[in-house]
Amino acid sequence: MAGMYSHLAKGFSEAAQDDAMAVNRRRLNSCSQHFFDSPKKVNGVAAALLRCVMCDGWMPLEWADQYARGFMHANGDPEVVLPGFTR
Ligand SMILES: [Zn+2]
DSSP, rough: OOOGGGGGGGSOOOOHHHHHHHHHHHHHHHHOOOOOOOOOEEEEEOEEEEEETOOEEEEEEHOOOOOOHHHHHHOOOOOGGGGTTTO
């Protein structure tokens, strides 16, 4: 799994990256409901990773988008978890 994000942690050992992923997973799993602040733009392009304000876990923008879509499919308002969500 670490390899997928190795570009984010250059200079860190694979074990350290695995530890970081495990910590992130625990944070995400412990969260009762994620809230991703509006996607940040860097030079006009949406950031690739979003951080949850509640648990401090992060995930790729595409995952957060699908989380919001799932929230909507469960009759929630996707804007509650991801402001600016595009239906
Ligand atoms: Zn969260």
